[in-house]
Amino acid sequence: MKNILIIGSTGQIGSELTMKLRSNPQNTVVAGYIPGAEPKGELLESGPAEIADITNAVQIASIIDRYKVDTVYNLAALLSVVAEAKPLLAWKIGVDGLINVLEVAREKHCAVFTPSSIGSFGPDSPKDKTPQDTVRNPLTIYGISKVTDEMLSNYYHHKYGVDTRSVRFPGLISYMTPPGGGTTDYAVDIYYSAVRGETFECPIAQGTYMDMMYMPDAIRAMIEIMEADPAGFVHRNSFNIASMSFSPEIIYDSIRKYIPDFKMVYKVDPLKQSIAESWPNSLDDSCARAEWGWKPEYDLDAMTRDMIQRLQEKLAS
Numbered sequence: 001m002k003n004i005l006i007i008g009s010t011g012q013i014g015s016e017l018t019m020k021l022r023s024n025p026q027n028t029v030v031a032g033y034i035p036g037a038e039p040k041g042e043l044l045e046s047g048p049a050e051i052a053d054i055t056n057a058v059q060i061a062s063i064i065d066r067y068k069v070d071t072v073y074n075l076a077a078l079l080s081v082v083a084e085a086k087p088l089l090a091w092k093i094g095v096d097g098l099i100n101v102l103e104v105a106r107e108k109h110c111a112v113f114t115p116s117s118i119g120s121f122g123p124d125s126p127k128d129k130t131p132q133d134t135v136r137n138p139l140t141i142y143g144i145s146k147v148t149d150e151m152l153s154n155y156y157h158h159k160y161g162v163d164t165r166s167v168r169f170p171g172l173i174s175y176m177t178p179p180g181g182g183t184t185d186y187a188v189d190i191y192y193s194a195v196r197g198e199t200f201e202c203p204i205a206q207g208t209y210m211d212m213m214y215m216p217d218a219i220r221a222m223i224e225i226m227e228a229d230p231a232g233f234v235h236r237n238s239f240n241i242a243s244m245s246f247s248p249e250i251i252y253d254s255i256r257k258y259i260p261d262f263k264m265v266y267k268v269d270p271l272k273q274s275i276a277e278s279w280p281n282s283l284d285d286s287c288a289r290a291e292w293g294w295k296p297e298y299d300l301d302a303m304t305r306d307m308i309q310r311l312q313e314k315l316a317s
């Protein structure tokens, strides 16, 4: 049995992770949220919900005490594009917030998962099949926060024995909750345009590759790494994971197999493009495969089939 707190439960990842963890009747899953981003519908009705502002350590500690929480999924963050507009807030949430969580976890003996990202790499990193351990030097405040988070998580593990674990996520694609303000968001938006019959204005230039992943694989990765036997770990914070790498014209071609008259034009956003160009084309996830058995299930066409079908149902209702 696990007692779990999700910080950021109403976001793109949190909304699906909370429901998946609640589908196991052995778990008690507290949906943590901030005012203005309250849980609704089945997220609200299927279990407890508490205000859990990551900048408020006392509030986080009180929830952990009241629900006897043993595992925290820390999903609070500003994505890359929004973070460039608000770098100090990105740091406050991403880094100061993580220190709050790690300190409480140290005192109360909780395991902590904090996602990292392809954004933790930079233009000096090898571009293709970027290795697990290599030069980083990210250019964005998002990436700098993620590298710092990885190091802080390792520090709390080595120094205090806190069970910190993490993966470096690619761009995540889902049909339930939209992402907000990421460089990879175009790969979600393109499906909405296709299903609505609109022409898609692509903010990323032709030929720009980034790693992406369908949300069911990402949710499974988060659960599997927290359930893995740490005896197999050489790394902890954070593992490269991967499932597909594509550029705009490749996802466009995948969608046109199902919606042949779909149209796309390029309207490149300079900030998004410069961030995308500073990130890897694809990651090498062999350490995650070897150390805890990571294996993706969805490739691009399998994801496209499912996204189109689910969005057709969602947008029709």
Ligand code: SER
Residues within 6 Å of the ligand: 079, 080, 081, 116, 117, 118, 119, 142, 169, 170, 171, 172, 181, 182, 183, 184, 185
């Ligand atoms: N999806 C994130 C972003 O685009 C990267 O991890 O900011």
